Amino acid sequence: MSYTRLPVTTPTGDYEVVIGAELLGSAADLIRAATPAAAMALVTDENVWALYGAAVAGGLRDSGVRVVEIVVPAGEASKSWQRAGEVCERLAEARLDRTDAVVALGGGVVGDLAGFCAAVYLRGIDYVQVPTTLLAQVDSSVGGKTGVDLAAGKNLAGAFKQPSLVLADVSVLATLPGTEWTSGLAEVAKVAMLESREMVDVLIAEAPALLGRDEQPVVDVVLAAVRHKAAVVAADEREAGERESLNYGHTLGHAIEQVAGYGAVPHGIAVAEGMRFAALLAEVVVGAPEQTRVLQDQLLDALGIERPTYPRDARRLLDAMHADKKARSGTVRYVFVPEPGRHVVVPVDDATIAHVLDLWFDGESERG
Numbered sequence: 047m048s049y050t051r052l053p054v055t056t057p058t059g060d061y062e063v064v065i066g067a068e069l070l071g072s073a074a075d076l077i078r079a080a081t082p083a084a085a086m087a088l089v090t091d092e093n094v095w096a097l098y099g100a101a102v103a104g105g106l107r108d109s110g111v112r113v114v115e116i117v118v119p120a121g122e123a124s125k126s127w128q129r130a131g132e133v134c135e136r137l138a139e140a141r142l143d144r145t146d147a148v149v150a151l152g153g154g155v156v157g158d159l160a161g162f163c164a165a166v167y168l169r170g171i172d173y174v175q176v177p178t179t180l181l182a183q184v185d186s187s188v189g190g191k192t193g194v195d196l197a198a199g200k201n202l203a204g205a206f207k208q209p210s211l212v213l214a215d216v217s218v219l220a221t222l223p224g225t226e227w228t229s230g231l232a233e234v235a236k237v238a239m240l241e242s243r244e245m246v247d248v249l250i251a252e253a254p255a256l257l258g259r260d261e262q263p264v265v266d267v268v269l270a271a272v273r274h275k276a277a278v279v280a281a282d283e284r285e286a287g288e289r290e291s292l293n294y295g296h297t298l299g300h301a302i303e304q305v306a307g308y309g310a311v312p313h314g315i316a317v318a319e320g321m322r323f324a325a326l327l328a329e330v331v332v333g334a335p336e337q338t339r340v341l342q343d344q345l346l347d348a349l350g351i352e353r354p355t356y357p358r359d360a361r362r363l364l365d366a367m368h369a370d371k372k373a374r375s376g377t378v379r380y381v382f383v384p385e386p387g388r389h390v391v392v393p394v395d396d397a398t399i400a401h402v403l404d405l406w407f408d409g410e411s412e413r414g
Contacts, residue, residue, distance in 0.1 A: 052273060062211060063187075065216070069217070074111070076213055078111070084145065085111065085114065086146060087133075089150050124159060129159060133163045144170075146172075176215075178219075179230060183214040184271035188272055199304060226312065231349040234267050235342075239294065240291055241270070291381055297367055300316070305356060327394065335385070358410075
């Protein structure tokens with residue numbers, strides 16, 4: 047077993063992201079080394095439990111840990127205020143105390159839900175992320191953002207809570223459905239646009255291998271994405287500045303998820319659509335060159351990320367953008383990437399967004 051340890055340093059806690067193949071068999075040892083907890087709540091969903099839950103729980107028990115198994119339904123609907131309350135009640139019923147921990151085994155929904163519960167239960171206990179999707183490995187498991195959705199919008203209830211460890215085993219990604227795979231690749235594409243033209247070119251060249259889930263290229267992109275995010279989080283843990291760049295594509299993306307109904311459009315696919323739109327809006331608002339949009343489309347197309355089906359309703363989407371946590375004083379804020387490796391954050395008025403949305407939808411038949 048070989049793996050890479052990447053450090054993440056923040057004002058509220060330092061930890062490691064361990065990345066490699068065939069790591070779940072050693073999960074208990076790695077987790078025990080990261081937290082002294084004598085009891086751990088293993089939070090997962092029904093799908094992941096069937097694949098890996100019993101093995102991880104068994105390994106922890108064999109290492110001397112008291113394990114509380116909490117299995118939630120799969121899907122975005124579990125990332126809710128009600129489900130978080132149920133999980134916290136289970137933690138209390140199991141009498142976990144402040145020296146104990148939560149282990150999140152699953153994708154972004156499980157990671158956000160379990161992390162949020164760890165952040166608020168007893169005002170905060172340790173938690174470990176064991177992400178089982180590409181999207182969670184390259185993005186949501188790193189950085190300490192936790193949260194649940196409210197009826198008014200995505201991730202509107204949350205807390206910053208850094209994990210004690212992130213354990214990213216790329217071997218488990220072989221079981222991902224195709225849509226979940228491309229959803230993760232969309233977040234990798236986002237990182238590439240924020241990072242550099244070089245990373246964009248590498249991803250385009252490696253796209254066939256990534257679509258084939260070849261192990262080494264997958265390890266390489268997970269490492270690259272985590273390195274980028276770790277550097278951003280170290281500079282700006284609480285999203286007061288630089289970290290806001292990681293919301294590229296998320297303004298329209300989150301609106302699509304809300305308007306379509308949570309779970310109808312996978313998160314990464316919605317983000318990719320948000321990136322495509324943001325590139326067009328950037329040409330209007332900040333004079334970004336058309337070749338940036340063309341290059342980004344080439345990248346997303348090479349990674350097999352097709353445009354999703356969702357209500358083409360500019361007013362509903364704009365209303366949803368206003369509910370987004372990034373809005374300030376009633377104004378929608380957009381992250382733009384005028385060229386790979388450079389971003390700006392700009393407030394954009396409603397009339398401009400609505401106008402460009404109309405152009406966006408009107409031009410769909412021409413774009414195919």
